[in-house]
Amino acid sequence: MAMMVEVRDLVKYYGPVLALSRINFAVAAGEIVGFLGPNGAGKTTTLKILAGFLAPSAGTARINGYDCVSQSLEVRQSLGYLPESVPVYPDLTVTQFLKFAARAKGVEAKEEKAEVERVVAACGLKEVRQTLSSALSKGFRQRLGLAQALLGQPPVLILDEPTIGLDPSQIVEIRSLIKELAGDHTVILSSHILPEVSQLCQRVIIINRGQIVASDTPENLSRQLGRGASLVLRVRGPELEVEAALQAVPGVLQVSAQGEERYLVTAGNGHEADLPPQLAREVVGQGWELMELKAQDVTLEDVFLNLVTEEET
Amino acid sequence: MKALNGCRALIRKELTVYFATPIFYLAGFFFLLLVGYFFFTNVLYFSIISSQIMREAAQNPQVTGQLHPQQLVFRPLFGTLAIVLLFLVPLLTMRLLAEEKRSGTAQLLFTYPLSDWTVIMGKFLAALLVFIILLCFTLVFGVVFAFISRVEWGPLIAGYLGVLLLGSSGLALGLFASSLTENQIVAGVAGFGLLLLFWIIGWVQELGAGGWGGVGQFLSMMEHYDSFTRGVIDTRDLVYYLSFIYFFLFLTKRQLESRRWRA
Numbered sequence: 103m104a105m106m107v108e109v110r111d112l113v114k115y116y117g118p119v120l121a122l123s124r125i126n127f128a129v130a131a132g133e134i135v136g137f138l139g140p141n142g143a144g145k146t147t148t149l150k151i152l153a154g155f156l157a158p159s160a161g162t163a164r165i166n167g168y169d170c171v172s173q174s175l176e177v178r179q180s181l182g183y184l185p186e187s188v189p190v191y192p193d194l195t196v197t198q199f200l201k202f203a204a205r206a207k208g209v210e211a212k213e214e215k216a217e218v219e220r221v222v223a224a225c226g227l228k229e230v231r232q233t234l235s236s237a238l239s240k241g242f243r244q245r246l247g248l249a250q251a252l253l254g255q256p257p258v259l260i261l262d263e264p265t266i267g268l269d270p271s272q273i274v275e276i277r278s279l280i281k282e283l284a285g286d287h288t289v290i291l292s293s294h295i296l297p298e299v300s301q302l303c304q305r306v307i308i309i310n311r312g313q314i315v316a317s318d319t320p321e322n323l324s325r326q327l328g329r330g331a332s333l334v335l336r337v338r339g340p341e342l343e344v345e346a347a348l349q350a351v352p353g354v355l356q357v358s359a360q361g362e363e364r365y366l367v368t369a370g371n372g373h374e375a376d377l378p379p380q381l382a383r384e385v386v387g388q389g390w391e392l393m394e395l396k397a398q399d400v401t402l403e404d405v406f407l408n409l410v411t412e413e414e415t
Numbered sequence: 416m417k418a419l420n421g422c423r424a425l426i427r428k429e430l431t432v433y434f435a436t437p438i439f440y441l442a443g444f445f446f447l448l449l450v451g452y453f454f455f456t457n458v459l460y461f462s463i464i465s466s467q468i469m470r471e472a473a474q475n476p477q478v479t480g481q482l483h484p485q486q487l488v489f490r491p492l493f494g495t496l497a498i499v500l501l502f503l504v505p506l507l508t509m510r511l512l513a514e515e516k517r518s519g520t521a522q523l524l525f526t527y528p529l530s531d532w533t534v535i536m537g538k539f540l541a542a543l544l545v546f547i548i549l550l551c552f553t554l555v556f557g558v559v560f561a562f563i564s565r566v567e568w569g570p571l572i573a574g575y576l577g578v579l580l581l582g583s584s585g586l587a588l589g590l591f592a593s594s595l596t597e598n599q600i601v602a603g604v605a606g607f608g609l610l611l612l613f614w615i616i617g618w619v620q621e622l623g624a625g626g627w628g629g630v631g632q633f634l635s636m637m638e639h640y641d642s643f644t645r646g647v648i649d650t651r652d653l654v655y656y657l658s659f660i661y662f663f664l665f666l667t668k669r670q671l672e673s674r675r676w677r678a
Contacts, residue, residue, distance in 0.1 A: 150522075153522075153526040154525070154526055155521075155522055155525055155526050155675070156675055157675045157676050175528050175530060176528075178526055178527060178528040178529075179528040181526075183522070183523070183526045185519060185522040185523065185526075187519060189518050189519030189520040189521075189522055189523060190518075190520065191428070191432070191518075191520055192518065193431070193432045193435040193436055194428070194431060194432065194435075198428075198431055202424055202425075202427065202428040203523070203527070205420060205421070205423070205424030205427075206421055206424045206425065206524075206527040206528070206529055207527055207528060208417055208420065208421070208528055211420075250523065
């Protein structure tokens with residue numbers, strides 16, 4: 103398959119500080135790839151280089167076959183970029199802003215109006231069309247940022263933290279919007295949040311201290327973690343007995359009581375799916391009250407702690 | 416063609432921002448107020464002189480030839496206009512690139528498919544258009560003066576060409592100052608300082624600085640302006656201003672390029 107994005111031995115120094123050290127990856131056309139990493143890991147730097155905003159200290163980055171440094175204009179023609187923290191022109195209204203962006207991106211004059219209408223509708227900006235960008239709420243601002251990235255139907259979209267700072271319903275909306283974009287567009291997005299990335303992306307690249315520490319599908323990655331999923335239970339009953347009973351359920355790796363009737367159960371590999379009903383049966387069978395049973399989201403910290411400890415041992 | 420469209424888009428955006436923010440109206444108001452005041456005092460002075468000359472003319476008819484409206488009204492007016500420009504120009508340019516950097520919109524602007532030159536020309540031409548709009552208001556003075564006295568349009572047009580070139584040079588320099596920082600105030604002060612420097616550098620000649628005095632005088636923006644106010648269009652002055660504009664736009668481009676590597 104044709105590679106839409108190709109990054110080879112990318113190095114970036116900020117003065118004496120090494121921000122990226124020999125990053126290599128490739129993204130196929132139509133793929134959605136998630137960049138995961140803590141603050142300062144180099145996610146934004148990588149995305150800025152791909153967008154042509156920064157030049158790498160060494161190495162090459164190619165988008166749509168064009169080099170990000172020597173063919174910057176062609177690269178910029180084929181991508182939509184949503185920068186982190188979504189800068190907007192405060193003195194322009196949403197429509198004025200989008201019209202400017204459309205013209206700047208080389209949308210033909212006669213298609214300009216239709217194109218602006220398309221992204222306004224796609225990003226749900228109809229009601230704020232005449233609002234000054236500075237007066238937009240965080241959610242609308244984020245949508246405006248996404249809308250300007252979509253203008254001109256670029257084949258590659260680079261989205262830096264597209265859902266940060268949004269309320270849950272907005273997050274769901276933006277996520278479904280990004281999902282719709284898959285197929286027609288190649289999407290690279292960055293995030294802090296593992297569940298988000300695993301929902302949206304076909305592949306996850308984990309980056310830490312300027313280096314790629316893992317790159318795989320979300321499923322493989324969580325398998326790789328080797329610790330399986332965690333469940334949280336709230337059971338009304340004698341603590342020690344409950345703990346012992348839960349530990350006795352087949353497939354349970356570890357149980358730890360956390361006070362206030364809470365128990366954290368870690369599932370062994372391959373038992374994630376069948377464990378919840380078994381645990382529920384056990385608790386109810388013992389005559390205790392099951393107040394709550396839910397899967398614990400694997401957080402970025404967990405992934406990291408695991409990857410780092412694996413590397414060390 | 417694409418670059419032209421990008422440039423047009425940018426000019427439109429910049430004009431929208433100019434007209435949406437108070438700085439244009441405030442700067443324009445004081446610019447016209449000051450220029451209007453100077454025009455008024457010049458005309459007043461002219462009428463005093465002319466009534467004196469008229470009285471003398473009763474004895475000696477030749478003195479009426481000394482009554483020169485260009486020399487008495489417009490040449491000093493162009494002189495004071497230059498001083499007002501010193502303050503006006505940095506106000507018009509300080510926002511242009513500094514604000515893009517501060518608000519982060521530079522990340523959008525420089526990832527749109529616009530070349531650095533397109534961005535620079537768009538910003539420069541937008542500021543120039545705003546400056547021309549303000550300058551157009553001052554044409555009223557010429558028209559008003561035509562009612563009360565004889566106006567020599569040729570020298571007046573030459574003077575306006577001088578103002579236009581002086582202003583454009585200032586705008587190019589101000590744009591460069593704006594590319595240096597992300598703080599508008601710093602950009603404004605730096606622009607003002609640089610303008611002042613290119614103004615007073617000509618004074619070294621008067622201090623008798625020898626050979627360097629000639630260099631200073633040649634580099635001075637005001638030296639080249641002077642002939643325009645006398646109604647003389649000299650190719651050397653035209654070349655000076657056009658090179659000055661190109662030089663500072665070029666420096667701005669280098670500054671934008673270097674940002675990619677340093678930031």
